[in-house]
Amino acid sequence: MDSLKLLALDTEDLAVVSAHLQDAVFKTDGLSYDARHHVFSLVVNRFAWEKAERRGKGFERRRAVVAIKCVKAVRSLGIDRRDQDAVFSLLAVNFVPNGEGPDGIVELVMSGNASIALDVECIEVQLADTGGAWETSLKPRHPAV
Numbered sequence: 001m002d003s004l005k006l007l008a009l010d011t012e013d014l015a016v017v018s019a020h021l022q023d024a025v026f027k028t029d030g031l032s033y034d035a036r037h038h039v040f041s042l043v044v045n046r047f048a049w050e051k052a053e054r055r056g057k058g059f060e061r062r063r064a065v066v067a068i069k070c071v072k073a074v075r076s077l078g079i080d081r082r083d084q085d086a087v088f089s090l091l092a093v094n095f096v097p098n099g100e101g102p103d104g105i106v107e108l109v110m111s112g113n114a115s116i117a118l119d120v121e122c123i124e125v126q127l128a129d130t131g132g133a134w135e136t137s138l139k140p141r142h143p144a145v
Contacts, residue, residue: 003129004050004064010123011095014106017127018093021066023047023140025089028081031116033074040074040118042066042108044090047140048133059139063131068106070121078114088114089140095123 008014021044030043048060080086089111097104102122109115 004062004127005129006127008123008125008127014093014095014123014125017066017125020049020127021046021064021090021093022049023089023091024064025087027084027088028079028086029084031079031081033071038069038071038121040068040071040116042068043130046129047136051133052139058135058137060133061136062129062133064127064129067126067128068118068120069124069126071106071118072121073119075117075119076115077117078110078112079116088112093125 004020006013006017006020008017024044024046026042026044032041033039034041042065044064044066045061046064048062051060079088090108091111092109094107094109095104096107104120104123106118106120106123106125107115108118
């Protein structure tokens with residue numbers, strides 16, 4: 001099985017996780033924050049960029065879970081948790097440090113000017129595929145800026 005499992009503990013690792021999550025889509029019911037255990041999780045359908053260059057084959061999406069640990073607080077912009085039909089497209093996962101220490105903000109940047117900011121004690125992000133792949137004929141495209 002070629003399931004992806006990644007762990008990010010610094011900004012370089014997080015850039016790799018972010019690349020694999022680019023163009024992942026999710027609904028609001030895929031968002032969860034366990035304040036007691038300081039874990040924010042997100043269930044997504046990620047575009048399998050690592051398989052996108054195969055010639056003569058269609059493209060793939062895979063169900064995946066993202067767990068962000070050591071979360072102290074969560075803020076969002078442009079997300080209405082009551083709208084269960086809203087679909088969001090994840091563009092990037094960034095980290096903004098608070099000074100010299102390991103704490104800072106993990107930011108999930110979505111299309112449509114939506115975002116989620118997670119105040120974290122340090123970077124600890126896990127990405128794991130949780131099921132099989134399914135074929136899609138659509139490859140996400142981004143206009144050149």
